[in-house]
Amino acid sequence: MLCVVEALVDLPTPIRDNYGLMPAGTELVIYLVLTPFVSVFIYGVYLRIKSYGGIDAIKFLTNFRMIDYSSFLRNVLLQIKMVKELYSGFMHVAIMYGTIVLFIGTLLIFIEHDILRFFGIKMLMGNFYLIYELLLDLFGLLFIIGLVLAINRRIGFSRLKRLRKKNEYTAILAGLLFIGLTGFILEGLRLLISDVYWSKFSFVGWLISEFFRDVGFEKSLAHSTYQIIWWIHALTVFSLVASIPYTTLIHSFLAAINASQARVKEPGTYLPTTPFRLTELSDTDLEVKIGYKRIAELSPIQKLAIDSCTDCGRCEEACPATASGTPLSPSNLIQKLRLELRRSPLENLFEAGILGMNEVYACTTCGACVYSCPASINPLEYLIEARRSLVSEGKLERQIIRLLTNLSRMKNPFGLSRVTKENVIKELRSLGAKTLDEYPEAEYLYWLGCMALFDERIRKVAKSLIKIMIKCGVSFAILGTDEVCTGDPARRVGEEGRYQELAYHNLEILKRFPNKTILTHCPHCYNIFKNEYRDLGVELRVIHHTELLAMLVTSGKLKPPTNGAKLTLHDSCYLARYNKIINEPRTALSGTNLLEMKHHGMDTFCCGGGGGNYWYKVKRIERESVLRIKEAIQAGAEVLVVECPYCLAMLEDAAKSTENKIRVLDIAEVFEND
Ligand code: SF4
Ligand code: SF4
Numbered sequence: 001m002l003c004v005v006e007a008l009v010d011l012p013t014p015i016r017d018n019y020g021l022m023p024a025g026t027e028l029v030i031y032l033v034l035t036p037f038v039s040v041f042i043y044g045v046y047l048r049i050k051s052y053g054g055i056d057a058i059k060f061l062t063n064f065r066m067i068d069y070s071s072f073l074r075n076v077l078l079q080i081k082m083v084k085e086l087y088s089g090f091m092h093v094a095i096m097y098g099t100i101v102l103f104i105g106t107l108l109i110f111i112e113h114d115i116l117r118f119f120g121i122k123m124l125m126g127n128f129y130l131i132y133e134l135l136l137d138l139f140g141l142l143f144i145i146g147l148v149l150a151i152n153r154r155i156g157f158s159r160l161k162r163l164r165k166k167n168e169y170t171a172i173l174a175g176l177l178f179i180g181l182t183g184f185i186l187e188g189l190r191l192l193i194s195d196v197y198w199s200k201f202s203f204v205g206w207l208i209s210e211f212f213r214d215v216g217f218e219k220s221l222a223h224s225t226y227q228i229i230w231w232i233h234a235l236t237v238f239s240l241v242a243s244i245p246y247t248t249l250i251h252s253f254l255a256a257i258n259a260s261q262a263r264v265k266e267p268g269t270y271l272p273t274t275p276f277r278l279t280e281l282s283d284t285d286l287e288v289k290i291g292y293k294r295i296a297e298l299s300p301i302q303k304l305a306i307d308s309c310t311d312c313g314r315c316e317e318a319c320p321a322t323a324s325g326t327p328l329s330p331s332n333l334i335q336k337l338r339l340e341l342r343r344s345p346l347e348n349l350f351e352a353g354i355l356g357m358n359e360v361y362a363c364t365t366c367g368a369c370v371y372s373c374p375a376s377i378n379p380l381e382y383l384i385e386a387r388r389s390l391v392s393e394g395k396l397e398r399q400i401i402r403l404l405t406n407l408s409r410m411k412n413p414f415g416l417s418r419v420t421k422e423n424v425i426k427e428l429r430s431l432g433a434k435t436l437d438e439y440p441e442a443e444y445l446y447w448l449g450c451m452a453l454f455d456e457r458i459r460k461v462a463k464s465l466i467k468i469m470i471k472c473g474v475s476f477a478i479l480g481t482d483e484v485c486t487g488d489p490a491r492r493v494g495e496e497g498r499y500q501e502l503a504y505h506n507l508e509i510l511k512r513f514p515n516k517t518i519l520t521h522c523p524h525c526y527n528i529f530k531n532e533y534r535d536l537g538v539e540l541r542v543i544h545h546t547e548l549l550a551m552l553v554t555s556g557k558l559k560p561p562t563n564g565a566k567l568t569l570h571d572s573c574y575l576a577r578y579n580k581i582i583n584e585p586r587t588a589l590s591g592t593n594l595l596e597m598k599h600h601g602m603d604t605f606c607c608g609g610g611g612g613n614y615w616y617k618v619k620r621i622e623r624e625s626v627l628r629i630k631e632a633i634q635a636g637a638e639v640l641v642v643e644c645p646y647c648l649a650m651l652e653d654a655a656k657s658t659e660n661k662i663r664v665l666d667i668a669e670v671f672e673n674d
Contacts (some may be wrong), residue, residue, distance in 0.1 A: 010237055014198040016124035016132075018113045021190060021226050027113065030234065037238040044245025051341055055299040066301075067260050070160035071376075075259035081374040087158075091149040092374075095176075096252070098143025102183070105136045133201040137187075139206055144180040147173055162313030169311075171456035172249055175240050182233040184208055189226040193219050221336065254308030269578045270370055270380040272491060277312045278500040290496060292387030295337060295345035302382070303341055308375045309334045312378040315369035315379055325621025326362035330369040331381035333359070337382060350390070357397065360386045362618045365492055365611030366573040371602060387494030398491050401618035407498055411484035411505070413615055414454040421481050424453050428478060431463060432470045435480040436513055442477035444519040444543070447529075450485050451522065451645035457652070458645040461521055463673040465545055472557040474548070476519060482509050488524045491532070492612040500536065502579045503528075507538055511640075521545040521668065523581075523644045524610070530579065544581055546643050546667055549588035558593040560566070561670050570628065570638035570651065570665075572605035572644035585667055592670075605631065607654075609646030616636035625654035633660045640664045 019026050060066070074080045076248050079096070083089030112123045112333050125134060151173050152158050188208025191199040199206045212222065244250050275290045296304075308431075313332040316322050324330045336354050340347060349355040361384045370378045390396060396404075403421060406415030425435070436445060446469075452462040469476050487502035510516075518540055520526050530542040552558035567589060575581040582601045586594065599605035608624030629651060632640040640662055641657070642648045652664040 009503050011197055012130050013126050014196070014201075016109070016112070017123065017194070018109055021193060021223060022230060023227070033235070034238060037242040040242040041244060044242070048245045048250065050304045051345065052255040052307070053300040057304070057665070059488075060300040061257070065149070069260075072256075072260035075374075075376055079374070081372070081376075087149065088153070091146050091153065094142040094146030095150065096146075098139045098142075098146055098180075099176075099252075101135060102143060102180075105132065106222065108132070130198055130201045133198075134203070137184075137204045139200050140180060140183060144177065144184075151177065158551075162317045163218035164311060164313070166249055166311070171379070172240070172247060174242075175236060179233065179236050181238070181543040182236070184331060186226060186229055186233060188212055189222045189229070192217065192222050193226065216418055225409070251308045251310045251375065254304055254672045255310070256307045258308050259317065259374075260378035261376070269531075270365070270367060270384070271477045271531055272376055272384050272496075274532075277536060278497060278504060289389075289392050291385045291390070291392060291494065293348050293350055293386070293393075295340045295347075298385075305375075305377050306334050306337045306341060306382070307590055308337055309377055309468070310375065311335055312374065313655055314372040314374065315377075318368035318603075320364060320366060320368065320370040320608060320624040323361040323605075323627055324608065324624045326618050327356055327359040328362035328383075333382060333465075334377055334379055339529055346545040349386075350395070351499070355386055357390065357395070358391065358618050361397070361400070361493070362613075362620075363611050364573075364606045364608055364613045364624065366606035367603075368573070368603075368606065371428040371577055378449075383493070384494060388496060389494075391494040391496075397616060400612070403489060403493065403612070403615040404495055404498055407485055407487075407490050407502065408494075410452045411502060413456060413489050414484060415605055416448065416454045418481055421453055421483075424448075424459065425478070425480050427459075428462065428466060431466050433466050434477045436477040436516075437480065439477040440513070443475040443517060444477075444548075445513060445516040446476045446478050447518050447520040447522075447525055448478060448483060449520060449522040449525050449645060451649070453483065455645070455649065460607070461645065461648065461668055468549070468558065468668060468671055469553070473551050474552075479509070486528045487523050488528045489612045489615055491528070492610070493615075503533055503536055507533065507536065510538075510540070517541040517543055519543050519545065519548060521609070521643075521645065521666065524646070527574045527578050535579040543573060544579075544584070546575065546581060546585040546588060549667060549671070550584040553564055553588050553590065558671065560589060563589070564593055566593050566595055566636055566638045567605065567637075567670070568632050568635045569599050569641045570597070570602065570607065570632070570643075570647055571600055572647055573604060573606050573610055575643060576604050579604055588667060589641065589670070595635045597631045597637075599631065607647040607650040609644075609645075609650040614646050623650075623654060625650040626657060629658050629662065631652045631661055633658065637662060639670070641667050643667050667668060 037382065049061075053060070077169060079089065079093050082092045109122065113123075116123055123155070151170070153160050154163055154169055155175065184204050185208060187202055187205030189200060189212065191205050191209035191276055192212045199209065244253075276288055281288065281292075295303065309331070311331055313331050315334075316332070319328065319330050333355075339478065340349065340354060347354070360383055363380065365380055365384070367380060370380055373379075390496070402415070403413055406413050409414060433446070434442070436442060448462055448467070451458040453459075484505055485502050486506060487499035490502065491499035492494075518529055521544070523544065526544045527544050529540045549558065553560055565625055567586055568587065571582060571585075605628055606624055608620075629640065640651060642651060642664060643666065645666075648666050655662050655664050
C-alpha cells in the first residue's frame with residue numbers, strides 16, 4: 001500500500017493538520033483550560049507521595065537498584081499473570097497497550113505542534129504519518145474492545161462474581177470508553193470534511209466518515225459538530241488524567257512499580273523479613289517492636305503496593321481461608337488497608353476494628369493470593385507483619401500462647417519431653433537408622449521433624465522412608481535427641497524471637513556436622529532450612545524426600561508402585577509454590593495411575609494446616625481439608641498422596657468425615673504399601 005502511495009507522486013504528501021478544524025487560537029485556550037486539571041493532578045501526586053512516606057518514598061522511587069528487569073518484562077510488559085486467563089488477559093493487554101499507543105500518538109502531536117513547529121520541523125507527514133494513523137486506529141480499536149470486555153465483566157452479561165460492583169470503576173471504564181469512541185467520531189468527521197486520499201489508513205475513522213457520508217451528513221454541520229465534540233473529548237481526557245492520583249486509575253503506575261520489584265521475583269513465595277538477629281541484639285534492644293498496627297508504620301513500598309490493588313478479587317478466589325468461611329479475604333484486607341492509607345494512616349487498626357485477630361490468624365500462609373495477584377501484591381506479608389505486632393504486644397489467643405510456651409520450654413510444639421524423643425529414637429534405631437554420632441560419614445542427615453518425633457501416625461512416614469533408604473543403600477543418619485523444632489511454627493504465628501532461639505540452637509548443632517545434606521520429609525522444615533536460615537548467616541544444603549524418591553526411581557534403585565490404584569497428588573504449598581518442587585513427586589510416581597485434581601502444581605489448594613494453623617483453631621464453615629478431600633474424590637482417586645506431615649494429618653482427619661472412602665498416604669508410604 002505504501003508503494004502505491006509513493007507511486008502517486010502528483011498527489012500532495014500526506015500530512016497531519018493538528019488544529020486545522022478548530023478556531024484560531026484554540027491551542028492557546030487549551031493550555032488555559034488545562035492548567036487547573038494539571039494542578040489537581042500534581043496536588044494528587046503530592047498527596048500520594050506524602051502518604052507513602054514523603055522523602056523516604058521519593059528515595060525509594062528513585063532507587064532503580066530495586067528494579068528487577070526480568071520481573072518488569074514478565075509482570076508488566078508481557079502481563080504473564082494476566083494472560084493465564086484468556087478473557088481478562090486479552091482485555092487487560094488491549095486496554096494497556098491501547099492506552100500506551102494512544103498516549104504516544106498524542107505526545108507526538110504535542111511535540112510536533114508545541115515544540116518542533118517553532119523550528120520549522122514537521123514530523124507527522126509522509127509514510128511515517130500514514131503508519132502513525134494506521135497504528136493509532138488499530139490500537140484505538142483494541143482499546144475500545146478491551147473496555148467493552150471490561151465493562152461486560154464488571155456489570156454486563158459475563159459479570160464475574162469476584163468483581164465487586166463499584167461506581168468508581170464503572171465510571172472510569174465508561175469515561176475511557178467515551179474517550180475512545182469520541183476520538184474515532186472526531187476522526188470520522190475530520191475525514192468527512194477534509195476528504196483526503198489517504199483516509200483509508202485511518203481505517204476505523206474512514207468507515208465512520210463513510211457512514212456519515214451515506215446518511216447525508218452536511219460538511220458544514222460536520223464542522224461545528226467536530227468543534228463541540230473536540231472540546232467534550234478534551235475535557236473528558238483532562239478530567240480522567242486529573243483524577244488519576246485520586247482513583248483506582250493510579251494502579252496502572254503503581255502496579256507496574258510494584259510488580260517490577262526484585263522482591264517479587266518468585267511469585268507465590270513469601271519469606272518473612274529478618275528485622276533483627278538475636279545474636280546481635282544488646283540487652284537494651286530486647287523490647288524491639290516489629291510488625292505494624294498502623295498504616296503509617298508500613299514501609300513506602302508496602303504502602304504503595306496496597307494502593308495498587310484494583311480489587312480484582314483473584315486473591316480472594318484463590319484463598320482457602322475465604323473458601324472455608326473464615327473472616328479472612330485477602331482482597332478485603334488489602335482494600336481495607338488501602339482505604340486507611342488514604343483516610344487515617346495513624347489509626348490503630350486493631351483498636352478501630354479494621355483488622356481482627358481471627359482474620360489475621362486464619363491465614364495458612366499458602367501463598368495462593370501472592371501467586372494469583374496480577375499486581376504482585378503480597379497480602380501474606382501484611383498478615384504476618386500484623387501477627388508480629390500482636391505478638392510483640394502480647395495480644396494472643398490462648399492456643400497460640402500454649403504453642404509458644406511449648407516451643408520455649410520443650411523446644412517442640414507438642415510440649416512433649418525429651419524422654420518421649422529418646423524412646424522414638426530407640427524405635428527408629430531398631431529399624432536400622434543410625435545417629436550421626438554413630439555414623440558421621442553419612443551423606444544425608446535425615447531431619448525427622450517434630451511431627452514424626454511426637455506424632456505416631458507421622459512416625460510411620462519416617463519408618464517407611466527409613467526402610468526405603470536402607471533397601472536402596474542410601475547413606476543417611478538421624479540427629480538423635482539433639483533435634484529440636486526448626487522454629488517454623490513460631491515464625492509463622494509472628495514470634496520472631498522464639499523462632500531465632502530455636503534456629504540458633506539448631507545451627508550450633510549443625511555446625512558440628514558440616515557438609516551434610518539435610519534430608520527432610522517436611523516441606524516446612526525444608527523451606528525454612530533452605531530459604532530462611534540464610535538470613536541468620538548460614539547456607540544449608542537441603543533435599544526433600546520427594547526429590548530423593550524421584551532420584552531413586554530414575555536410577556532404577558526403587559520401583560514405582562504398580563498396584564494400579566487410582567492416585568492423586570496433593571501438592572504441598574511449601575513445596576510447589578514456595579520451592580517449585582512439582583515434577584519430582586510426579587517423577588517418583590511415574591508409571592502409576594496418577595490423576596490430577598483441578599488444583600495442582602502451582603495452583604494447589606492448601607490443606608489448612610500451614611502458617612501455624614495446625615496448632616490452633618479459627619472458626620470455619622467447612623475446613624479447607626474437607627474441601628480438598630472432596631476435590632480428590634471428584635477426581636476419581638482412591639488414594640490421596642501427600643508429601644507433608646501437616647497435610648497428612650489434616651487430610652486424613654478430613655477423610656474420616658466424608659462418606660466416600662479415600663485413603664491418605666504419604667508418598668513414601670505409597671512405595672511401602674505397594
Ligand atoms: S490484592 Fe491483587 S489479586 Fe487481590 S484484589 Fe488486589 S489486585 Fe486483585
Ligand atoms: S496466604 Fe493463602 S490463606 Fe493466607 S491470605 Fe493468602 S491465599 Fe489466603
